[in-house]
Amino acid sequence: VENVGIIAMELYFPSQYVDQTALETFDGTSSGKYTIGLGQKKMGFCSDREDINSICMTALHRLIERQDINLHDIGRLEVGTETIIDKSKSVKSFLMTLFAKEGATDIEGIDTTNACYGGTAALFNAINWVESSSWDGRKAIVVAGDIAVYGKGPARPTGGAGAVAMLIGPDAPLVFDRCVRASYMTHAYDFYKPDLASEFPFVDGKLSIHCYLSALDNCYNLFCKKMRKIDPDFKGLLSLDGMLFHSPYSKLVQKSLARVCFNDFLNASEEKREVQFPGLSEFKNHKLEDTYFDRDVEKAFMTYSLELFQNKTKPSLNIAQNVGNMYTPSLYGGLVSYLTSKNPQELVGKKIGLFSYGSGLASTMYSINICDDHSKGSKLEKLITTLNTSVILLEKRECVEPTKFSELMDVRTKNYHTAPYKPSGSIDKLFPGTYYLVEIDDQRRRTYDRK
Numbered sequence: 001v002e003n004v005g006i007i008a009m010e011l012y013f014p015s016q017y018v019d020q021t022a023l024e025t026f027d028g029t030s031s032g033k034y035t036i037g038l039g040q041k042k043m044g045f046c047s048d049r050e051d052i053n054s055i056c057m058t059a060l061h062r063l064i065e066r067q068d069i070n071l072h073d074i075g076r077l078e079v080g081t082e083t084i085i086d087k088s089k090s091v092k093s094f095l096m097t098l099f100a101k102e103g104a105t106d107i108e109g110i111d112t113t114n115a116c117y118g119g120t121a122a123l124f125n126a127i128n129w130v131e132s133s134s135w136d137g138r139k140a141i142v143v144a145g146d147i148a149v150y151g152k153g154p155a156r157p158t159g160g161a162g163a164v165a166m167l168i169g170p171d172a173p174l175v176f177d178r179c180v181r182a183s184y185m186t187h188a189y190d191f192y193k194p195d196l197a198s199e200f201p202f203v204d205g206k207l208s209i210h211c212y213l214s215a216l217d218n219c220y221n222l223f224c225k226k227m228r229k230i231d232p233d234f235k236g237l238l239s240l241d242g243m244l245f246h247s248p249y250s251k252l253v254q255k256s257l258a259r260v261c262f263n264d265f266l267n268a269s270e271e272k273r274e275v276q277f278p279g280l281s282e283f284k285n286h287k288l289e290d291t292y293f294d295r296d297v298e299k300a301f302m303t304y305s306l307e308l309f310q311n312k313t314k315p316s317l318n319i320a321q322n323v324g325n326m327y328t329p330s331l332y333g334g335l336v337s338y339l340t341s342k343n344p345q346e347l348v349g350k351k352i353g354l355f356s357y358g359s360g361l362a363s364t365m366y367s368i369n370i371c372d373d374h375s376k377g378s379k380l381e382k383l384i385t386t387l388n389t390s391v392i393l394l395e396k397r398e399c400v401e402p403t404k405f406s407e408l409m410d411v412r413t414k415n416y417h418t419a420p421y422k423p424s425g426s427i428d429k430l431f432p433g434t435y436y437l438v439e440i441d442d443q444r445r446r447t448y449d450r451k
């Protein structure tokens, strides 16, 4: 099978958000910390009406409806999430309610978990399946979703929520490069959720940034090495039209692109370095491992990479800045933003690099090629048109005051383990087509409805 990749996509984010400027005032932090320091604008959040099952189902159902998918044509359904509401039962099994109704039950796949990386792992499982001897000709669907919430404190403004659903198969408009995926996986306690009675993670913010950037260095160098094996002319960032990153907050993404340039700089020969990186030679003896928090290196390469950032990376940050860190769907929200921010004519034939990171830690860099055909009625045109209608909903959301946001978060926190339970969050405020929690009974079974 050829040209395996993403055929169609749907993105779901909550209908309510809190403004980051208002949150700065409410939290009593210095003005500009969340907006300039972290690079965030708005943060989406869910009331107790939504949980991981409902948001994944919302994205999945939208994909099925809008792509008019015959459920018997799906042979694999994968879920990536780190939002755990059951230690045994998968979110995938809940999503099967939609398929089982139609008698479509011959569907492989289950949930995958490792912080923000689960969505990428699920996606690779689906791609691998289509490219394998087990493939029976049907398509796969990957759903990645999370509700990202932090306790009160400096990490809270880096929350978010959302879900993405992707249809995977051959002859796709977004094709995955083969044999170049570059992973870096190791053990770290940077961000983890050992307290099963709480929705919040334990997070060592500084260590998590260190881990993220070192994973990026490792993945990027290996990715370039693998790329050069199939294309000796591969020039790193200069050979990529877009460079997308998992986005905990936008500032880290901009720093990451600067970091990629710093890697290219260190890897360049002396003569090339002078030409490509004029005025930066004072950094040539610096080492990757000593510079994760080196202000001079960071500043110099942030300045150097500004135009590259504006072209290759900034177009991927619309959802990340306006919804926040969605965890597993974050990178795919980046892909959606990138595809909807450009004139479609500019997208054809382009190659983009993607960096996926999940604390703990698991990370991969890989690449996607956008197909050449953007004619009317083509798969690419359909993909982008559908995504545009999802992204427009950013402007249809309701802005909620930080006091109200904080109250709604307290309701979630207080009732995280309550059963039986009837949620109090508003149904009126949800977007049409959203699934919501009706109740949790005394056996902790959850029932849902769709608006």
Ligand code: ACO
Residues within 6 Å of the ligand: 030, 031, 032, 033, 034, 036, 037, 038, 116, 154, 155, 156, 157, 158, 191, 203, 204, 205, 206, 208, 209, 212, 247, 248, 249, 251, 252, 359
């Ligand atoms: N105006 C402009 N900038 C400001 C202001 C201001 N008034 N005040 C602070 N800043 C800047 C700081 O200088 C800093 O910039 P820098 O990153 O360039 O150093 C930035 O804003 C953040 O300020 P800090 O004081 O460093 O932030 P703090 O320690 O309060 O927390 C952190 C930031 C660590 C990101 C926290 O929000 C967190 O723990 N988030 C969750 C973990 C996370 O997202 N990690 C990333 C990878 S792992 C993952 O995906 C979960």
